[in-house]
Amino acid sequence: MKAQPNASHFVNGEYIDDENGEVIEVTYAYGEEVIARLHAATPQIMEKAIASARAAQTAWAAMAPVERGRILHRAVGIIRERAEELALLETLDTGKPLQETRAADWPSGADALEYFAGLAATLTGETMPLGGDFAYTLREPLGVCAGIGAWNYPSQIACWKAAPALSVGNTMVFKPSEITPLGALKLAEIFIDAGMPAGVFNVVQGYGAVGAQLATDPRIAKVSLTGSVPTGGKVYAAAAGQMKHVTMELGGKSPLLVFDDASLEDAVGAAMLANFYSSGQICSNGTRIFVQKGIKEAFLQRLTERMAKITPGDPMDEATDFGPLITRAQRDKVMGYIEAAKSEGARLVAGGTAGADLFVAPTVFADVTDDMAIAREEIFGPVMSVLEFETEDEAIARANATQFGLAAGVFTSDMTRAHRVVAQLQAGTTWINAYNLTPVEMPFGAVKGSGFGRENSRHAIEHYTQIKSVYVGMTPVDSPW
Numbered sequence: 001m002k003a004q005p006n007a008s009h010f011v012n013g014e015y016i017d018d019e020n021g022e023v024i025e026v027t028y029a030y031g032e033e034v035i036a037r038l039h040a041a042t043p044q045i046m047e048k049a050i051a052s053a054r055a056a057q058t059a060w061a062a063m064a065p066v067e068r069g070r071i072l073h074r075a076v077g078i079i080r081e082r083a084e085e086l087a088l089l090e091t092l093d094t095g096k097p098l099q100e101t102r103a104a105d106w107p108s109g110a111d112a113l114e115y116f117a118g119l120a121a122t123l124t125g126e127t128m129p130l131g132g133d134f135a136y137t138l139r140e141p142l143g144v145c146a147g148i149g150a151w152n153y154p155s156q157i158a159c160w161k162a163a164p165a166l167s168v169g170n171t172m173v174f175k176p177s178e179i180t181p182l183g184a185l186k187l188a189e190i191f192i193d194a195g196m197p198a199g200v201f202n203v204v205q206g207y208g209a210v211g212a213q214l215a216t217d218p219r220i221a222k223v224s225l226t227g228s229v230p231t232g233g234k235v236y237a238a239a240a241g242q243m244k245h246v247t248m249e250l251g252g253k254s255p256l257l258v259f260d261d262a263s264l265e266d267a268v269g270a271a272m273l274a275n276f277y278s279s280g281q282i283c284s285n286g287t288r289i290f291v292q293k294g295i296k297e298a299f300l301q302r303l304t305e306r307m308a309k310i311t312p313g314d315p316m317d318e319a320t321d322f323g324p325l326i327t328r329a330q331r332d333k334v335m336g337y338i339e340a341a342k343s344e345g346a347r348l349v350a351g352g353t354a355g356a357d358l359f360v361a362p363t364v365f366a367d368v369t370d371d372m373a374i375a376r377e378e379i380f381g382p383v384m385s386v387l388e389f390e391t392e393d394e395a396i397a398r399a400n401a402t403q404f405g406l407a408a409g410v411f412t413s414d415m416t417r418a419h420r421v422v423a424q425l426q427a428g429t430t431w432i433n434a435y436n437l438t439p440v441e442m443p444f445g446a447v448k449g450s451g452f453g454r455e456n457s458r459h460a461i462e463h464y465t466q467i468k469s470v471y472v473g474m475t476p477v478d479s480p481w
Contacts, residue, residue, distance in 0.1 A: 001028060001035055003092045003182055008038035008205050009045055010188035012052035013198025018042045024178050024205055029095025029324040029358050030315050038181055040206035049202040050219050053144045053171040056199030061141050061169030065120040068167060072117035074194035079110040086186065088316075090155055093180045095358070096278060097320045108438075109159025109187075112456065115440040116167035123168065123461060132475040138468040141169035142245055143221035145464065146214035148235065149176040150226040151326055152281045152380075155183030161224050162187065162201055164460040170222075173202045173214060179326060181205050215239045222246065222464065226283075229378075229404075229449055247453030247463050249283070249445060251378045252406030255399035256286030256435060257421065259392075260294045262411035263433070268302050270411065270435040271384065276310065276362045277436070279323055280382035281330075284407040284444075286435055288368075288375055289386045290395050296388050300366055304350050310362055312355075324358035325381060331358045334381030341365050341374045341383075351382070370398055378404070392421065400426045405448030409435045428454075
């Protein structure tokens with residue numbers, strides 16, 4: 001099973017390579033077979049990528065916004081035409097079930113490109129009458145933007161970053177995770193097929209050193225990162241030294257509050273999605289499930305009943321809905337948390353075992369306390385912590401007692417309480433009687449240690465443009481000299 005691309009990088013409209021770069025082995029998580037070998041970007045590759053993005057930016061920004069939108073629309077059409085091919089590639093790249101990659105990954109990316117393609121021609125400035133004089137504003141692109149992706153949703157993330165950036169006239173150099181580097185190359189290829197000028201979207205491969213170069217090169221105006229909190233801190237510090245614009249979409253330890261008047265079926269379904277979809281490898285997952293005392297045991301019973309329907313197996317099997325973890329290191333990390341939870345006294349309700357081919361069984365711990373490692377630290381695996389609470393105020397206080405602030409959810413039939421609780425939860429993205437739904441029309445982002453800036457919606461445009469104010473004097477200059 002192979003997925004070898006034409007070359008490691010896509011720069012200035014074509015595949016290029018430099019075999020002097022460090023070898024990157026791409027492994028299919030199911031069976032751990034090496035499916036491709038790439039090379040990390042050398043200084044020469046990096047120079048070509050950044051220089052080509054800079055050279056292309058002026059003409060791309062000068063293009064009529066509606067024409068930029070047409071090119072993005074054509075890319076959407078190509079993605080949808082090649083849907084099966086792209087889903088297969090995403091499964092090989094990530095180990096996710098084909099059932100999932102057909103529905104979530106590239107389709108979400110296409111939605112983002114479609115949304116910002118339509119938005120491009122609608123962006124305008126403002127005029128401000130000032131008596132005889134007046135002022136107006138212009139919304140300008142930043143220049144060359146760097147995108148740094150994560151391994152869990154590689155193609156979606158590439159689209160989520162490219163769509164707003166390119167729609168307003170920026171160009172981009174994108175570095176996918178070295179673990180899942182294949183989808184971004186296909187996106188670059190699709191953009192050229194759609195008529196995008198060479199150099200507008202470039203892809204370079206590599207490890208942390210490549211990301212660090214993007215964050216510090218003075219020709220890069222903005223860095224958008226999806227990754228872990230530690231990585232975010234390093235990239236933010238590097239970018240801040242040059243006063244670059246940044247968007248940080250980092251990790252979380254998000255709470256999901258289930259009150260005793262909630263629909264049990266809906267709450268259980270959401271909790272499963274918030275912990276087991278993508279084998280738990282989602283940054284916004286609601287991994288701390290706070291369940292009101294009166295329904296806790298009923299919640300756990302129904303949860304274990306429904307978990308029996310989860311079907312792990314070969315990701316290429318259309319019946320499979322639960323795949324392996326991304327790497328052996330990630331599996332070992334998750335199992336370490338599971339063993340720590342056992343030793344700290346959490347009650348194992350389901351799972352807790354590792355199988356072949358990097359699988360970790362969907363796992364539920366009950367009687368979890370706030371000081372346990374599984375309640376405090378991001379695991380990024382299929383491990384659900386169920387915590388008991390009695391009062392609304394208690395649940396809110398405990399939910400907020402974390403450095404993270406990416407997401408949160410509330411399940412209750414009392415809409416007054418739902419809005420009251422959501423207003424007090426310290427999270428950038430929240431849901432009421434739903435979880436992990438991220439339509440492109442809604443901004444997605446975090447507060448506190450989980451990052452800042454927003455992706456998706458019109459608000460993303462604010463993070464890829466800058467405002468220029470223009471004062472127009474229409475009357476004689478009033479000067480004391």
